[in-house]
Amino acid sequence: MSKDYYAILGVSRAASDAEIKKAYRKMAAKYHPDKPTGNEAKFKEISEAYETLSDAEKRAMYDQFGSDYEQRAGGFGGGFGTGGFNADDLGDIFGSMFGGGGAQGFGGFGQQGGFQQRQARPQKGEDQIVKVMLTLEEAIEGTERVINVMSGNSRSASHSYDTKPIKVRIPAGVLQDQKIRVKEKGFDGFNGGPAGDVIIEVNLQKHPHYRVEGKDVYIDLPITPWEAALGAKVEIPTLKGKIKMALAAGTQSGAKLRIKERGLGKEPGNQYVIVQIYTPPAETDSDREFYEAMAQSFNFSPREGF
Known part of the structure; x- marks a missing residue:
């Protein structure tokens, strides 16, 4: 069938x-x-x-x-x-008919009459795609990985493959879905042709603190009400280490601060710091008294005009 x-x-x-x-x-x-x-x-x-x-x-x-x-x-x-029939068959047939003795006796018909047996040309082997998961720290600094790829000929009659480990270098600054080509580490070539390539597709792990948008990295920065009101110098983590940054007095929740070239990419993007003001809970009587005194002291309503 x-x-x-x-x-x-x-x-x-x-x-x-x-x-x-x-x-x-x-x-x-x-x-x-x-x-x-x-x-x-x-x-x-x-x-x-x-x-x-x-x-x-x-x-x-x-x-x-x-x-x-x-x-x-x-x-x-x-x-x-x-x-x-192939070229030699035709040569033998016509040769015997005219007494020429095969393909050569027929005046080299197999070579000159347009019936040459075609030689298979060397062909490059098939590529392989391998997905690799990286942390943001590995992506920004670069890393080495050992990955397993299939070896053998993708069009062989047996379709039998082995696996082989290869070491690959992931360059610094790679991005989500970026492809890295490793030459001639894929399936074997055909008729003496070169092996195919291995194409690595980058996938970035989610991070507990950072968010990635293209080349830029975002992080929420929790601060206290007094740091926001009075200004402060705070320590901020980045993928390349911590830095000190000044907060202006009167900083509001949601304010967006930029740290240049602390993002991803060969030409690095930026890191953006989103300010989040955290208020201490009123857990004791003295805490509540403090907040009540504050409410009396400040003539302030953030919802005015709603």
């Missing part, structure tokens, strides 16, 4: 090469036997489908004859080298 390779990869019959490759990579990552969601039979099936649909000649034959195209496309209709 003919297999529907398009349905196996979940693409339409009009799918482009890029769409077919994207679908294969997504499914191969899910069903690879080394993955928790792995399924060896399913992986072999999608690899078989991709091996045919990623090759223009095989795809054309499949579209005409189905998945058993190699058996059904024999003879002249099958084309040279796919089950029909």
Whole structure:
């Protein structure tokens, strides 16, 4: 029974090469036997489908004859080298008819008559995508990681892969979703071609204090009412260490202060400090008396005009 390779990869019959490759990579990552969601039979099936649909000649034959195209496309209709006659066959036939002794006796027909057997050209191997989770501290300073990648030929008949560890350097200042290309550490090449690349996709961990927006970093700064009212010099953490910063007298909650070039990126963004005024709780009688005296002393209403 003919297999529907398009349905196996979940693409339409009009799918482009890029769409077919994207679908294969997504499914191969899910069903690879080394993955928790792995399924060896399913992986072999999608690899078989991709091996045919990623090759223009095989795809054309499949579209005409189905998945058993190699058996059904024999003879002249099958084309040279796919089950029909090849150049040497023709040379032998015509040579015996005219007494020439094979392909050479036919005047080198196999070499000169346009029927040269095509030599497969070297091709670069497939790339691999690996997601790497980093802390903000690792992202701003750079780090080294050892990651496991698959080794082998992604179009081999056995579809059998090993894993290999490689050491990669994550440069300082990387951003969320940034891609880092590691040359020739991916799947093996074909016919002597170079290996594919490993593409590292950066994912930044959530931090208990910092928020990231593009290249900029945000942090909330808790201060006391008297620091806000009188002004103060406070210590502020950044991803590159603590710094001292002056708060002006009368600073209000929600005020936004900037520290230049303490963000992420090759050309660093900024760190923004958002002021949050925290009021001590009135837990004792003396605490309440203090707040009552304050209420009497200040002629102040923040809701005036509401």
